[in-house]
Amino acid sequence: MTALNEENLPRLEGTVAVPSYDRSRLRAGIVHVGVGGFHRAHQAMYLDRLMNEGEALDWAICGVGVLPGDARMRDALRAQDGLYTLVLKHPDGTFEPRVIGSIIEYLLAPDDPEAVIEKMAAPEVRIISLTVTEGGYNIHHVTGEFDAANPAVVADLADGAVPATSFGLITEALRRRRDRGVAPVTVMSCDNIQGNGDVARQVFTAFARLKDPELAAWITEHVPFPNSMVDRITPVTSEQDRAMVAERFGIEDAWPVVAEPFTQWVLEDRFASSRPSYEDTGVQIVDDVEPYELMKLRLLNASHQALCYLGRLSGYRYAHEVAQDEVFARFLLDYMDREATTTLQPVPGIDLDDYKRTLIERFANPHVRDTLARLCAESSDRIPKWLLPVVRHNLATDGEIVRAATVVAGWARYDEGVDEQGEPIEIVDRLAERLHAAALAQREDPLAFLRDREVFGDLIEDERFTTTYREALESLHRDGAHRTVERLLTA
Ligand SMILES: NC(=O)c1ccc[n+]([C@@H]2O[C@H](COP(=O)([O-])OP(=O)(O)OC[C@H]3O[C@@H](n4cnc5c(N)ncnc54)[C@H](O)[C@@H]3O)[C@@H](O)[C@H]2O)c1
Ligand SMILES: O=P(O)(O)OC[C@@H](O)[C@@H](O)[C@H](O)[C@H](O)CO
Structure with a gap:
């Protein structure tokens, strides 16, 4: 067994692919906030590919954790000199490992916010990128505006506050860059959000406006926020994954990443100065990313929503189990x-x-073992963004809504907190308490769940939707998810 670190890399050569480049020559050109599974399977992997071609050596990544819980990632990466194993799991059972070397540093903001700000303000850093989840953008569900009442934001806005949120940290770094005349930087969101760059611009300038209106104006003028569509199914790393990396490849890795082989990144070419030559490694550089984003969010992510609640109620635990069920696949x-x-x-x-056929195949890959629990988490951030726009479009154009309404009813039934086998369901959602209370009330008041206007807006006022939703919920209660879905299949 070989502990993963820089010194031991030569011992791993021949067993797994390792960086072919001299990591001592790497320089951090990107600060990435939110180093989770996805970033390590996606952007860091693309950069590692470029580095293996002898490119992008000045575009290495300094990872940043903003939440105290990121201490685990700090410890794992620091002990391994930033190295980790990415294992791609092919549908035929082949596992393809590679040690990724593009992350060279990791800073935890709660340890030393000043170090994070200075790193982001450093002239050699030209991109600040983010995967901080949908919730990390702090958009109020009803107003669609930056939520300035969030206590963490309020604290960061106070005079003399030491920044603790990504808003406080990044805007302070931008202020220093402006004041020092350091070349402008690009803020690049890689989260699953429609118009992720536009949303990032909205929230960072909104925060800056509250702190220092002149800075907000400077950001608007000088900092590009490109939109992007990002895709690679990356489940949460499990204990079995860690053990698999040790047993199959002889690598002792505190936090490997596993992912499907498919990967896609469509990116707008709007950068402040230079950027890595991403296009040399399969990234699609386009003028307008919106058609790709809509395709991905409404087909892939919304389908994840369509399979997770109804699948879990039926007794499944993994995405592939649902996608391999002919009724659900259809x-x-x-x-x-x-x-x-x-x-x-x-x-x-x-x-x-x-694309759609491939999606079913991707979902059905039995080795990825993506849990329904991951897909069912934070639904109040997902359903309104990915599925309800489809419903609203179809309501306005007289299109079909029965399947999406059934998915929403499936979420409502799921949030009752017990599946059809009587097993408890843990609701992981910022709004869990009140969603659960509303779901419990729906046996008496079938539309109780839809009454939450923060989540559903005025959908409850649309009779075509409520009638369809009510029938679906009734059917779920009476016949269960599998039978309900089966009845909806087209011939
Ligand atoms: N996992 C995937 O399949 C996948 C695929 C495409 C895109 N994404 C995008 O990447 C995001 C992260 O996914 P992941 O699988 O890496 O999750 P993860 O849980 O492994 O990592 C999430 C990271 O976000 C940080 N974070 C969360 N809330 C934050 C906040 N308020 N402020 C600052 N940091 C915050 C966490 O600290 C953590 O570092 C997703 O929400 C999605 O937008 C994920
Ligand atoms: O990561 P989230 O929470 O935004 O959404 C859950 C999944 O739908 C998502 O992670 C997909 O696996 C991913 O978007 C595939 O590229």
Whole structure:
């Protein structure tokens, strides 16, 4: 067994792919906030690929954790000199390992916020990128505006506050860059949010406006926030994954990443100065990312929502189990074909039928073992962003809504907190308490769940939607999820 660190890399050569570049020559050009599984399977992997080609050596990553819980990642990465194993799990059972070397440093903001700010303000850093989850953008669900009442934000806005949120840290770094005349930087969101760059611009300038209006104006003028579509299914690393990396590859890795082989990144070319030559390693650089984003969020992410609640209620625990169930697979394709696709724009270079078929195959990969628990988490940040826009579009255009309404009813049934086998369900959601209370009330008041306007807006006022939703909920209560879905299948 070989402990993963810089010194031991030569011992791993021949067993697994390791960085072919001299890591001592790397310089951090990117500060990335939110080093979780996805960043390590995606952006860090693309950079590692470039580095293996002898490119991007001045674009290494300094990882930043903003939450105290990121101490685990700090400890894992620091002990391993930033190295970790990425294992791609192919559908045929082949596992493809690679040690990724593009992260060279990790800073935890609660340990030393000043060090994080100075790193972000350093002239050699030209990109600050983010994967901080949808909730990390602090958008108020009802107003769609930056939520300035969030206590962490209030604390960061106070005079003389030591920044603790990504808003406080990044805007302070931008202020220092402006004051010092340091070359402007690009803020690049890689989260699953429609218009992720636009949303990032909205929230960072909103925070800056509250702190220092002139800084906000400077940011608007000088800091680009490119939009992007990012894709690679990356489940939470399990104990079994850690053991697998040790047993199969002889690597003692505190926190490997496992992912599907598929990967995609479509990115707008709006950068302050230079950027890595991402296009040399398969990233699609486009003028307008919106058609790709809509395709991905409404087909892939919304289908994840379509399979997770109804699948969990039926007794499944993993995404592949649901996607391998013929009834669910057909339901997902019907949802995509008859409800989601009609809401999309033409997507240059993509055959949508092929994309949808491939999605079912990706979901069905049995080795990825993506848990329904991961997909069911933070639903109040997902359903309103990915599924409800499809519903609203179809309500406005007289399109079909029955499948999406069934998914929403499935979420409402899921939030009752017990599945059809009587097993408890743990609701992981910022709004868990009140969603659970509303779900419990729906046996008497079938529309109780929809009454939450923060989540559903005025959807409750649409009779076509409420009638369809009510029937779906009734059917879920009476016949269960599997039977409900089966009845909806087109011939
Ligand atoms: N996992 C995937 O399959 C996948 C694929 C495409 C895109 N993404 C995007 O990446 C995001 C992260 O996914 P992951 O799998 O890496 O999750 P993860 O749980 O492994 O990592 C999430 C990271 O975000 C940080 N974070 C959360 N809330 C924050 C906040 N308020 N402020 C600052 N940091 C915060 C956490 O500290 C952690 O470092 C997703 O929410 C999604 O937007 C994920
Ligand atoms: O990561 P989230 O929480 O935004 O969404 C859950 C999944 O749908 C998502 O992670 C997908 O696996 C991913 O978007 C695939 O690229």
